[in-house]
Amino acid sequence: MAVCASPFCGKDTESTLKCPVCLKQDLENVFCDQKCFRGAWGIHKYIHQQEDGEVYNPFPNFDFKGDLRPHYPLTPRRTIPKHIKLPDHAKGGRPLGELANDRRGKITVLEGKDLEKIRKVGKLGREVLDAVAKHVRIGITTDELDAILHKECTKRNCYPSPLNYFNFPKSFCTSVNEIICHGIPDQTKLKDGDIVNLDVSIYYLGFHADLNETYYVGDKAKADPDTVRLVETTRESVELAIAAVKPGMPFREIGNIIEAFATKNNVSVVRTYCGHGINSLFHCQPDIPHYAKNKAIGIAKPGMVFTIEPMLCLGTYKDVTWPDNWTSSTQDGKYSAQFEHMLLVTEDGCEVLSARQADSPGGPVPRI
Known part of the structure; x- marks a missing residue:
């Protein structure tokens, strides 16, 4: 079981669907389905430009209003111990x-x-x-x-x-x-x-x-x-x-x-x-x-x-x-x-x- 790599999904999935570049580079990113993959591509594609591991701005064409910029990649979603009671989301x-x-x-x-x-x-x-x-x-x-x-x-x-x-x-x-x-x-x-x-x-x-x-x-x-x-x-x-x-x-x-x-x-x-x-x-x-x-x-x-x-x-x-x-x-x-x-x-x-x-x-x- 893995977590869908789309930042707009986040659900657990048993899918093995990867984007072609991730597959070639043997990266551990999977998507629930084609819909999740297509919807996330605008952000996901920038991962492939950072083979040296440097931080990067995933939205280089966005009109930021101040000096702050996002610094990706995000670390994987943190895990929760099994004994902790979960909310419904x-x-x-x-x-x-x-x-x-x-x-x-x-x-x-x-x-x-x-x-x-x-x-x-x-x-x-x-x-x-x-x-x-x-x-x-x-x-x-x-x-x-x-x-x-x-x-x-x-x-x-x-x-x-x-x-x-x-x-x-x-x-x-x-x-x-x-x-x-x-x-x-x-x-x-x-x-x-x-x-x-x-x-x-x-x-x-x-x-x-x-x-x-x-x-x-x-x-x-x-x-x-x-x-x-x-x-x-x-x-x-x-x-x-x-x-x-x-x-x-x-x-x-x-x-x-x-x-x-x-x-x-x-x-x-x-x-x-x-x-x-x-x-x-x-x-x-x-x-x-x-x-x-x-x-x-x-x-x-x-x-x-x-x-x-x-x-x-x-x-x-x-x-x-x-x-x-x-x-x-x-x-x-x-x-x-x-x-x-x-x-x-x-x-x-x-x-x-x-x-x-x-x-x-x-x-x-x-x-x-």
Whole structure:
């Protein structure tokens, strides 16, 4: 049994279908069928140009908006120990429970033992994020961070939720500089002056946790006034929104709070992506837009769990997606930052299930 080499598939397959060049070079790449092969050819063909093992850009003709480039090849999909419980997308790539719930539009309310479980999962998610963030440094690759994340998940008997979620090839998302979200870990080396968002999601005890933070790489980033203004505004906007969460709060109000603070600090709010409900499903209702005058449906009730995760930008809020169908960049190439927390609505407010600990890496820096 092998994994289909198409980055848009990721399913296990018993097929022996190889492209002619792979066959000639005796490379271990197989495809489910001709459809997968044809759909992946635009990316796959660049593998054959790198016989010396050098890293390469698989999309040389794409109009990148900033300085960042993908650095392939990607390492093979990391394996999961057999004893770890899998979410429904782990093998086939499709989260069937989510898709079914999307048709119903139901907002789940947790109670009893389910609350104890999701608190435990949220705490483990924080442990994993902190363990990976300690390794953020100049020169480390985002793929090396992915390997650390994967190990930290599996040693806690957790499944890294992004792995094979709609065929995502890695165990978490690493979004550097102008990347808004969904960056794929690869051979990119972090450099002084970068910022990197680590977006961690885990599955344990039948529930998901989801949280992320943006970290400064080296001292150069902390010395740039615009970079600090962006990162700290994003961090503080989440805290302001969390302070407003309580029973009866309309979900649309979160966007009003965040955009007002973003505008005050001369940054923009991404509209394409939003926060979401999370429980036994990775992404579900309610939707939590982060921009003002949105049309979010519903009000907060005790037992609901959802994320607030605004993405703010130094320039335009508009985005463009790389040809890998995942990586989302700002349209003007300017930096973007994101922070995410996972919240449980209580009787008189909310509980931050992904709260930072006293020894958590990162944290706020003074504005310049």
